[in-house]
Structure formats: structure tokens, C-alpha cells
Amino acid sequence: MSWMHIASKDFADAGRSMMLWALTVLLVLLVAGVSAIPYLLADGTTPTFEQALNFLFTPIGLLVPIIGLVVGYQAIVSERESGSIRFLLGLPNTRRDVVLGKVVGRAGVVAVPTLIGFLVGAVVIGALYDGFIVTDYLGLLVFSLIMGLVYVSVAVAISASVSSRAKALAGVLGFFVLFDFLWEFVPMAMYWAVEGNLPGFDGLPAWYLFVLRLSPGQALSALALTLIEFAGAGDLDLTAAGRVAGEVPFYLENWFAWIIVVLWITVPVSLGYLRFKNAILS
Template sequence: MSAAAVARKDFLDVRRAKIVWFVVGVYVLLTALFFVQVRLADAGGPDGPPAVLRALWNVAFVGAVFVPAVALVSAYLAVAGERESGSIKFLLSTPITRRDVVVGKYVSRAAVVAASLALAFAVAAALSAVWFGSLRTGTFAGIAALTTVYALAYVAVAIGISASTASRAQAMAAALGFYFSTNVMTLVDGMSALAALRYALNELLGLGVGEDATRFLGVLTNPTQAYLVAVQLAFPAGFMDLPAADGVAWYARPEVAVVVLLAWLVAPILFGLRRFERADIG
């Protein structure tokens, strides 16, 4: 038995989980509703941004909020659930390693999440073609690719959490804590950890740290912030008053955010695997 065998078995199990498909269904519905909203409002006019771009901008925003929920719900119990039930002991009694378990679980949960995103973007593509007569292929492909990487980064976080915890309650608490601190509070700027850091460095200590430096710290420590910066690459220059590339430091540019987002695919898995390999399963 190997990581591939673990992935196949786990995929069959997770696809029967109703809560996963409920969350996926809500995300697909929200994606469609954002297109409906732009279609009904049609406020761009001939001098405003094209409707399809505004709809895709909305898709990126709802993705920033909701994709992490889809990923975390799909994967946070992947290992911890089996540890609590005791079934992990049987799994490890076969010729597989703990690394096989973690990697296999990640592959299966990532496949489920990627499939849900493919469905959502298929709906978005159909609505774009029917309602707006244009798909804006470059922008659409860029958003789809970056959103998928973003989702898989949160799957990696969920698997890392699940491999690091011994019970459902611990995994749920850690997943909720991570979601609120890196997602919900990020979108409320005054409540975010980055806002607190900016206040401490500049207001309390008077260090005068620039906006680019604090922006980079946010990107480095927060996958949601990295996604929101990286997704700017998908849109044409000047859209929605996005900052020009030459107006920010190199380390605060969207290209760097993409690299950081890719790093989030690996780092949580390595952390969780290290903890899982040292855990006393009993």
C-alpha cells in the first residue's frame, strides 16, 4: 500500500461527506449570484470597466472569502478524525508509512477541492459567454489558476493542522482559529494582525516602516493576503485603480505573492508531517 492507495481510498470516503458538498454547492451558487448581480446592475456603461471583468473581480473576491472555507471543511479531519476513532492504527498496521498517510490524504482532498472549483469556473465561463458575449480568456484563466493554487494552499494548511492534532475538537479549533485570523480579520483591515503590526511599528515605536514593507509581511504570513495581491496579475493595468507594478517595491509585487502562495502548498504539509511522525499513536 502506498500514498496513491491511501488517496484512492480516502477519495471514495470524502466524496460521500454531505457537509463537503454542501459547502461546495454554496460556493458555486455564490459564484453564479455574483454574475447575476453584475448582469442586473450593468453599471459599467461604455466608459466603465467591462461587465465581464467586474464579474470576474467579484468571483476573485468571493473566492478570497469562501474558498478557504471549502478547503478547510474538506480536509481538517482527514487525519485527526481517524486518530480519534482509532482507525489510523489499522491503517498504519499495513505496509504504509505516516508520510504515505499525510501525502495520500492531501492528494485526495486536493482533488475534491479542485473538482469543486472546476465546477464553479465552468458555471462562470458559461454565464460569461451567454450574458456578456466574452470570456476574457487571459483574465479568466489567471483567476482560475490562482484561485486553485490558493485553495490547495488552504488544503495544505488543513492537512497540516489535521496531522498535528489528536482529536476532532483540536482540529476544529485550530482550523477555525486559522480561518478567522488569516481570512475574516484580514478583510476587516482595522482588526487584522497586519494592522496591529503597522500600529505597533509606526505609532508606538515610531519606526516609520513603509507601506510596501508591511504589505510584504502580510503576504508572507497570510495566504489570503498573498492571493489578494497575486490575483492582480490577472487583470489589465489600471483596472479598479490597481497599483502600477513600477509604483511598489519589487518584494511587494504580485509576482512575489505568487511565489509565496506556492510556498504555502508545501510548508504546512512539512510541519504537519513532522508533528505526525513524532506523535504517539498508541
């Protein structure tokens, strides 16, 4: 049995435990249900596809990370607590196979309901809104899949690094609060230490925006701009080009966000594997 077999078994176990079906219902409600809200709130005029897409982006950006963390945080530590990890490693599997298989399996548990949700959502959005743009819709789907993979990878890495589910839960909660809610205060504190005052919205030094973009949520938001043409967002330029003082350095270009996102997938998993590799399994 290799990491592929571990991933396949993990995915099958999720289906038997009803997790897969519950997530499918949730993602269908999210994509199809939330995207219908602008149509239901419209006052006499038919909203556009761009309005539906813009409205859908925020709840996806909030819910998919939570789903990824919840799906992944018990992946390995629950096997350690139950003792089944010894059986898993008693077969011709390495600890690397376990970590990689769990990442792939749990990512599949998030990806399949996401695909189904977007498939149903495409029917609803196509029926309700004018001007369906396939490339932008597929861009939002790819963005959602990548986001799910990032947060699953982090959660499995935390799960591989600790010895109890309580510690894993504390780890993913701490990660989510720090990087998705509090991270913007990190460069703000650094700016205060250097400049002696709080930063404004624009005219910012490049290092400030780079530190801000180091969070997975910020990096993913920049990545989304390479996949989706957002319309009707107003005159406020939220990109690095609209906020940085002077020319935009290469590491603040939107394409560079792909590198940061790849690092958020690979680095936590590598660190989690190293912790798990050296762990004494009782």
C-alpha cells in the first residue's frame, strides 16, 4: 500500500462516515444558494453575472478555509489516539506515505463537494443572471479548489505535528485566528515601530504590503486576480499597484502570489512530516 492507497482509503472512509455527503449539501447550498441572493433582492431589474460572482466570492473565501481546517485537523492525530496508526505503519507504508496520503485524501474530500457545488451553482446562476462568463466561473472554481488544498495541507501538517486532538484543534484555531483575522496587525505594528505612526491606505512601503501578503488569505486574494475578472468593485484600487509608494516590485505582482501559495502548501506539510517522522508513537 502506497500513499495513493492511503488517500483512496481516507476518501472512502469520509464517504462512509457521511462527511462527504454533508459537505456536498453544504457546498451546493453555498454556491447555488448564496449566488441566488442578489437575484432575490433585485428591485425590478435582472442582476448581472458579475454581481452574482462578486457576491459569492466573500462567503467562499470565509467558508472554504474553515471546511479545509475541519476536514484535515484530525487526519493523523486521530489515528495516533486510537492506536490505528500502528496498523497503518505496520503495512509497507512509510510515515511520508501517511502524511502525503492524508493530504491528498482530505483534499479530495473538499474538492469533490466543491466541484458538485459549482456544477449545481452553474445551472442556478445561468438560469438567473445575464451574461454568464465561463472563464470567470471556472476561475472561481479553481481558486476555491486551491484554497481548499492550502488549508487542508496546513491542517494535516498540524495533525501530524501533535499528539492529541485537543492540541490539533487548538493549533488550527490559533492558525485561523492569527492568519485570517489578526495578521494585518503584524505589518501595522512593524510600521508603527519604524515610522512612529499608523499606516494609511496607500503610499505604503513595499515591505509592508509584502508582509501583509504572506498570510495565506492575502496571497490567495492576489492569486484570485489572476484567475477572475472582477467587475463593479468600485473605484478603490485594492491591488498592490494602487497602494504601494512608487513602482510595484516583482514580489508584489499578482503572479508572485502563486509562489507564496505553493509555499503554504509545501512548507507546512514538510514541517509536519519532519515532526511526525521523529515522533515516538505510544
